Amino acid sequence: xxxxxxxPASSFRAAERLGRIKPSPSTAAAARVRxxxxxxxxxxxxxxxxxxxxxxxxxKQAAIAAIEAGETKYTPVNGTPRLRQAIRGALQRxxxxxxSDAEITVGGGGKxxxxxxxxxxxxxxxxxxxxxxxxxxxxDMVRANEGTPVIVPTSAENGYKVTAAQLEASITDRTxxxxxxxxxxxxxxxxxxxxxxxxxxxxxxxPAVSVLSDEIYSEISFTxxxxxxxxxxxxxxxxxxxxxxxxxxxxxxxGWRLGYAAGDPALVGAINTLQSQTSSCPSSISQAAAAAAxxxxxxxxxxxxxxxxERRDVAVAGLRAIDGLTPLVPDGAFYLYVDxxxxxxxxxxxxxxxxxxxxxxxxxxxxxxxxxxQGSAYGSSPFFRISFATDxxxxxxxxxxxxxxxxxxx
Numbered sequence: 001x002x003x004x005x006x007x008p009a010s011s012f013r014a015a016e017r018l019g020r021i022k023p024s025p026s027t028a029a030a031a032r033v034r035x036x037x038x039x040x041x042x043x044x045x046x047x048x049x050x051x052x053x054x055x056x057x058x059x060k061q062a063a064i065a066a067i068e069a070g071e072t073k074y075t076p077v078n079g080t081p082r083l084r085q086a087i088r089g090a091l092q093r094x095x096x097x098x099x100s101d102a103e104i105t106v107g108g109g110g111k112x113x114x115x116x117x118x119x120x121x122x123x124x125x126x127x128x129x130x131x132x133x134x135x136x137x138x139x140d141m142v143r144a145n146e147g148t149p150v151i152v153p154t155s156a157e158n159g160y161k162v163t164a165a166q167l168e169a170s171i172t173d174r175t176x177x178x179x180x181x182x183x184x185x186x187x188x189x190x191x192x193x194x195x196x197x198x199x200x201x202x203x204x205x206x207p208a209v210s211v212l213s214d215e216i217y218s219e220i221s222f223t224x225x226x227x228x229x230x231x232x233x234x235x236x237x238x239x240x241x242x243x244x245x246x247x248x249x250x251x252x253x254x255g256w257r258l259g260y261a262a263g264d265p266a267l268v269g270a271i272n273t274l275q276s277q278t279s280s281c282p283s284s285i286s287q288a289a290a291a292a293a294x295x296x297x298x299x300x301x302x303x304x305x306x307x308x309x310e311r312r313d314v315a316v317a318g319l320r321a322i323d324g325l326t327p328l329v330p331d332g333a334f335y336l337y338v339d340x341x342x343x344x345x346x347x348x349x350x351x352x353x354x355x356x357x358x359x360x361x362x363x364x365x366x367x368x369x370x371x372x373x374q375g376s377a378y379g380s381s382p383f384f385r386i387s388f389a390t391d392x393x394x395x396x397x398x399x400x401x402x403x404x405x406x407x408x409x410x
Contacts, residue, residue: 107279
């Protein structure tokens with residue numbers, strides 16, 4: 001008797017919450033790039049927000065030492081005492097804020113901490129204010145936790161930052177959170193102390209609204225100082241601000257998956273309870289490495305930020321010279337958000353009309369071999385995002401290819 005080689009019908013039944021979310025566009029774009037490269041295509045990839053630098057040697061050595069010392073067991077849910085102390089020290093150094101041990105939580109990346117914070121606080125129908133353009137994961141994380149993302153469009157006139165008037169007009173009796181991301185992904189915009197103070201005035205009138213302040217790019221700032229934090233600008237609101245950060249971006253540690261947050265002890269305790277039932281604790285080895293990153297010499301940040309600035313300037317100058325493209329000049333992070341309105345309605349050599357920013361990104365991928373991400377993924381069109389967390393040679397070549405592809409449009 002010959003066994004059947006047919007794949008049996010799946011009995012998988014997706015939970016209703018899965019239908020509310022979609023895969024990360026940046027992850028999908030990276031997968032498409034890998035697929036094309038696997039087919040032999042030469043692709044210049046500007047999609048992934050991942051530093052091309054290696055993790056600094058002293059951080060890697062700390063991880064190796066932890067392994068050799070047998071630090072390979074479970075840790076407390078909220079991280080090792082050493083790491084919590086290192087986080088407190090880093091927040092004091094960066095923002096001048098003193099946090100207690102009970103106000104610190106540690107997770108498998110800032111992304112996990114944000115998800116657990118929303119899980120701990122959002123009920124069905126609760127509203128979360130998300131200024132656009134936004135990091136692609138915010139709305140879906142809200143939806144996954146049965147909340148309602150309320151998108152607040154920003155404009156060029158205000159530097160693509162939410163204003164106090166917009167915040168006031170967007171708050172309802174269902175609003176639970178405002179998400180602030182500064183420096184922002186994809187815009188690179190940084191909220192000034194004055195702008196944060198204006199937002200704080202609105203928040204004082206609405207005590208039920210908390211602020212999730214995503215500061216993962218805080219130290220990648222081209223202003224000369226780390227991006228200011230609402231928790232420092234308005235200390236009377238500190239108990240309502242959850243400061244989220246991590247080591248992925250500043251220390252080129254994306255794969256180590258270590259993030260943290262500081263905030264109200266009751267919220268931190270709720271996040272820790274949820275983590276105890278999910279991952280139990282972050283990797284002990286990653287915690288040792290993160291502690292070394294935060295405690296040790298900060299030369300890597302001082303040396304890498306000027307490199308990012310140079311890459312930014314080269315990319316901005318090159319893209320500005322292309323008819324139909326207007327790059328926003330970021331104050332921080334390592335992304336350029338490029339206004340491509342001037343390309344909409346133009347026609348490719350094959351006769352395809354570019355109707356939206358997704359068409360533009362497909363055209364650049366097919367015609368130029370340059371991978372970028374469409375602005376619609378970030379809630380604002382027509383734009384595309386490029387990452388300049390890669391070498392100057394790749395950036396220069398990509399800009400040249402984009403220029404050639406745009407010149408071929410009619």
